[in-house]
Amino acid sequence: MNRFHRRWAILTLMFFILLSGARALNLEDQVIEHTLDNGLRILMVERSEVPRVVCHIYYRVGSIFERPGITGISHFHEHMMFKGTRMMGVSDFEADHRLNVKIDSLMDLVYNEKYHKKNGDMDAVRIWQQQAESLMKEEKQYIIKDDLWETYMRNGGTGLNASTGKESTGYYVTLPANKVELQMLLESDRMANAYFREFYSEKEVVREERRLSENRPGYLFQEQLNATFYAASPYSWGVIGWDIDLQTMTKQDMIDFNRQYYVPNNAVAVYVGDIDPQKIIRMAEKYFGSIPRGPEPEPIRTLEPPQHCEKRLYGEAPTMPSMTILYHIPPAGHPDEAVFDVITGLLNGRTGRLYKSLVLEKDLATRAQGYGMVSAYSGAFNFGALPKTQGEVTMEDLERALVEEIDRLKNEPVEERELQKVKNQTEARFIRGLRSDYGLAARLGRAELYQGWRDLDRSSERLNAVTADDIMRVASTYFVKDNRTVGILLRKETGSRGPGQAGRGSSR
């Protein structure tokens, strides 16, 4: 039968390996890479089942590259990347630009008077603001609304989106196989020529996005818990940023930020789907090749210092009570990284230790989990549980039970079968992760920004080398009192009547 292996050697090879029953499934055999002279890296995986291509581009930038004063700018900038360029989003660039220069100088006056003076002249602020607003109205005649987005959609673009994290920012579209060139044109254009029109109204959209989070009960507690856990490193603020920084951020901040990070040598383009890799490379040379290499962005300087003392945070919110215990762990690439992966495997799922102990055996919690959050510079291990509120369970009971399980990791060697289960699960999860073109592109792109995509292939090898002794050693080293932050969130009673409040205290 004529199937996937009909066209290209790589897939044929992979197919052969699979048929022969070997377990050597890895990315090395599937990924084709290429680097342009300006430093842009390109990763390609050919999968020709359906005539479409998942196109992603990742930049090595996110909230950890920010500083106090501009927290949230990576994410806000990602929004602004949809506002156009010289080519896109505008009918008369020069006329629009002239208006923007005027608007920006008025808004700089407004910000300075409003945010940075003790007794600013609010009457002047109102006048400048009104002038700026009437210029913004005038500007509308030149703006072609959401031009890039519409162009993608008009060409059958799906999975259209962008996302910003602490360490990376990605721009995504899936296109019919004959239209990859459109992505090359639009993405190279906005890499080189982003123009931040509609900055001030988009700022309000971002602030509405922040309000959405704030209105999710428990969010504000988690934000404070994170800020408490990280004393110094830029992991201490969230991706959305602090509202005061969003308010005071200027257009010039945005331009400076763009110049520093949106350069080809700070980006990875990924194409997964029905492609001809040589053709992709030729196209990339044509579109991205002429963008000059930028200076290498500044490294992160403030890594998280040792904690030295336990921290505890108590809060209330109109939501389910919860307990969180956080420990600092080393960054990705550290020899202990795989050990944390194994510990995560031991703790979670229906046969994981936390569910078995806290939910099934002790009947204290309805949910319990523990997972390592590996990161480029400063990781965390997060234990969490939701108490059963129907009975007499206290937060102290819950914390004791969590700590007992943590101590068990330190004191009791894990049994061979349990360790093997985790290794099996990890291997299966790896294979599962390869099913989706989108997921594969995301994993490759993000890995390539830091440790390199080949590291994904080595992860199962590293995991298989982990021993019972490693687990005890690592748990004893990192899961110690002075290295932890405990967060306890209780339900807050609000004015309006919520479920169950009439019957509170009456346990079954």
Added chain:
Amino acid sequence: MNRRLIILTGAALALTGICVLTAQVPKHPSELKFESLTYNPPRAEEYRITLSNGMIVYMVEDHSLPAVDLQAFIRTGSIYDPVNKKGLAQMTGSVMRTGGTASLSGDELDEKVDFLGASLSSTIGTRRGSASLFVLSKDLEEGLELFADMLMNPVFEESKITLYKDQTMENLKARNDQPRRLLGLEFDRLLYGDHPFVWETDRAALETITRDDLIDFHNRYFRPNNVILAAAGDFDRDEMVRKLEFVFRSWTPEEIDFPSLPEVKVKNRPGVFMVQKEISQGYVNVGHFGVKDTNPDLYALDIMNFILGGGSFTSRITTKVRSDEGLAYNTGSRFVNQHDFPGTFYGYVQTKSSTVQYAVSLILDEFRRIRSERVSESEMETAKNYFLDSFPNRFSSSLNTMAAFAELEYDRFPLDYYDHYRANIEKVSRDEVLRVAKKYIKPDQMSIFIVGDIEACKAGSPDHPGSLEKWGKMTVIEPLDPMAASGGR
């Protein structure tokens, strides 16, 4: 997906190679010329077989990864819950997976599944049950045994029923915590009233439901002739058929007696409805009853709503409310179609309390505009191109394709639905779009439903004065309290 064809015209292919090397970078996307692409979708009947016990299977070999995926659709749902046992279907779906089988305890089953690195699940939703398996192909036989065992022989251990009830009780307490979820539940409850379609479980029902109820519910609906299975992955088709026949050999077909469902009383509820919550934004739905997914106007409706508020940034509502005015992160409109009942249509926005009135008025303006004049040629072209060019995406993986076919059959669509899909989209005209907008959007029938701080939303802002009452009588809604002794309404 072996039985489909991609034709890239040879001439175009050769030309592009040359162009890429020599041409200048285009100054605008409109200058780009794309080679033509022909795509023939896979055809459902080529993948369909019926097992000897009546189970329908859509299956395809896919050897790209050493793994197999199964997804079963079972014709059942919480719409068949008895009135005093709301939540029975959902509980059955969940405890089927956790409560063990005739040969394995729940804990033993979990151990086996986890040791294989497999994934096994079962849920029952409003109008569909589903079960799925992911397993490495080397473990296929063992995985299939576990999957079949769970579907055929669940025993619903008491301890796992208790656990489920405890966990659900916690969820009930949190029912009204998240504004977005609260809005969705209460908006549907306003329109559908006391109908099985929107029933939610509550404390009283949880305390009433027994193990025998679960056993009976399972017995009634879980029959091979009531299952449609999608299978894709690293197997040989003929061998897979034999394996399925084998693991399901003891499962006997039986005529299923579906309870009759009460009619939905389609009566719109114009007015302003509010649920008090101390938050900084209003979460708003503006809408009324919609359509069934069998409605012949569906293609025109899809295009109309894409232009109105479904096509994200290319849609009118998003452009106006988010992009122009900076009022919201999320806004748009959607049709939620149902099969056995009319669905809903609504515009939505979440915006700070002081701009709720203004944002709602902008949405209502767009509702009126799309009913009063034809959409532009350019809007029409964008919408159609989107649906046509993104069409192959529906078949992006072999499992998705098999599941798409299974869903067609589940919802009793013709099996050649996808063969005609693109022609049906192409046929829609601007006049049609106007006609369906007029027919299905009724601005004077809208329920404006707001979850938020009532006083702050009513106060509005000096820039955009006005009152919520101008849209009709205001009613404060007390949200359902599933923990109350009486169990709500």
